[in-house]
Each structure stands twice: as C-alpha cells, then as structure tokens.
Amino acid sequence: MTHAPLPDLILEPLVRAALMEDLGTYGDITTRTVIPAATRYVARLNAREAGVVSGLQITALAFRLVDPALTLTAHRADGDAIAPGDLLMEIEGSAAAILSAERVALNFAGRLSGIATLTAAFVAETRGSHARVTCTRKTTPGLRLVEKQAVLHGGGFNHRFSLSDAILIKDNHIAAAGGIRPVLRAVKAQASHMLRCEIEVDRLDQLAEVLDEGGADVVLLDNMDTATLRQAVDLAGGRVVLEASGNMRLDRVAEVAATGVDYISSGALTHSARTLDLGLDF
Structure with missing residues (x-):
C-alpha cells in the first residue's frame, strides 16, 4: 500500500x-x-x-x-x-x-x-486473518505525526492522533463517571453524531454490559488472554468492532489475530522500535 x-x-x-x-x-x-x-x-x-x-x-x-x-x-x-x-x-x-x-x-x-x-x-504476523495492526498515542512528544506516518509506511494503520479525534472511554473514565452504563448514556445524550465512540473493557461481563447498553462503535479488549479474546469475539457476534490491546508482543500477534479481532493495537510500534x-x- x-x-x-x-x-x-x-x-x-x-x-x-x-x-x-x-x-x-x-x-x-x-x-x-x-x-x-x-x-x-x-x-x-x-x-x-x-x-x-x-x-x-x-x-x-x-x-x-x-x-x-x-x-x-x-x-x-x-x-x-x-x-x-x-x-x-x-x-x-x-x-x-x-x-x-x-x-x-x-x-x-x-x-x-x-x-x-x-x-x-x-x-506479517497477521497474514491469513482480517486483523489490522494499529499504533497508539504512545509516541515521542512532538513527533506523533511522523511516527504515525512511519506506521503507515510499515503497512499498519493509525489510531487517534489526538484526544479530539474520537471518544475513547478508558477504565479511569469509567471509574470517575460511575460505571459503564453512565458513560455510554452520557455519550448518547451529548456527543455529536459525527463522533465514533470506543470503550475499554477487561472482562467479559463488562463487554456484555456494553453490548446490552449500546452506544459504542468499538470495544477495546484490554489485557485479555487469547482464550478470553476468542470468547469476546463470539459474544460480540459482529455487533461492534473489536480491538485487542495490552501485552501485544511480536511473538503473540499471530495467535491474537487468529481469534477474529478486528484490530491489534500496540504502543511498542512507536515507543520501543x-x-x-x-x-x-x-
């Protein structure tokens, strides 16, 4: 490309x-x-x-x-x-x-x-799957634009460039706002229809709660083992885009891609190259 x-x-x-x-x-x-x-x-x-x-x-x-x-x-x-x-x-x-x-x-x-x-x-480790490799915001201060361009040159995809690109609800947002349902209801009530929303979960019961409440376009599956990722893909049933993140080492990428997730994000692409x-x- x-x-x-x-x-x-x-x-x-x-x-x-x-x-x-x-x-x-x-x-x-x-x-x-x-x-x-x-x-x-x-x-x-x-x-x-x-x-x-x-x-x-x-x-x-x-x-x-x-x-x-x-x-x-x-x-x-x-x-x-x-x-x-x-x-x-x-x-x-x-x-x-x-x-x-x-x-x-x-x-x-x-x-x-x-x-x-x-x-x-x-x-290269994702070949044979539909999973895409994407970077994060863990970039060198001041060099995010060119480091993310380098990810594209390597055949990867870009995540957010800044906090203003999309809504990404992390665990600390959930904790501060009082839970998954309150943050998703706030998104549905207040966010522009032009904004996509991603929410982070680290357990299957949280994923089930997100699917039940609705309002998220993407779910970030954080630090799940491979078996749990497979269960998450089955549970989601294609209703949301799934991004696997956390502990994404090169020697693990192939097995994660094989679970059926849509994206694999890794901060290592930019902070550890x-x-x-x-x-x-x-």
Missing part, C-alpha cells in the same frame, strides 16, 4: 526545530573550520541493514532547509523494503551543507525506518 507524502509545509517546523537544536548558536564550527567553502561532494544515503524505509521525505527536507541548492536524487521511496547496501538517496552539492544537515537527516530516517520495520514485522542502521557515505 502506498501513502501520499505529507505537505512539506506541515513537516518543516519539525525539521527546522531539529536543525536549530543541532546547529546551536553559532552553526557547524567544525565544518566551517576545516572544509573550504567551495568544496562539492556527492553523498549517498545507504542502508546498512534490512528493513522498511521511512523518513526519506524528511531527510530531503533537512538537506534542502540547510541549502536549497543541493541536488537530491531519490532511489527508494518511503514504504519500500530495503536490503543492506541499498542506495536510498544521493545528495550533491556543497560539502559543508551536506555535513551540517547529516545528523538531523539520519536521526529522522533511522528512527522512522525503525518504526516502519517493526510495524511490518507485526503486520529500534533505530534502523542507515549511513551517509561520501
């Missing part, structure tokens, strides 16, 4: 902030000291291990923000599977500009490619 790139206008503040952090108050003093201003080079962004690439759009933007005159040639696209030694991008022009943007570009590309790669591994090893070679 391919996904259209985000507008550079949206991404630019993130990249600009990262460049400002890295360049500090006086710019790249090492490069300015040792590299003659007229020096030109061709740098190659290469994969050093297998995975799924993400962040190439941001990488290109980082180089262009430092020097719009740089010539960038893409050899891979975000979402592509890559192997060790694959050439991802060539950057030609001022050596000083390339060196000054290098770390920010690699930080983004490595981090986002790691997320895409882990997501692809989760998705290992950075993919990419390198910029002159």
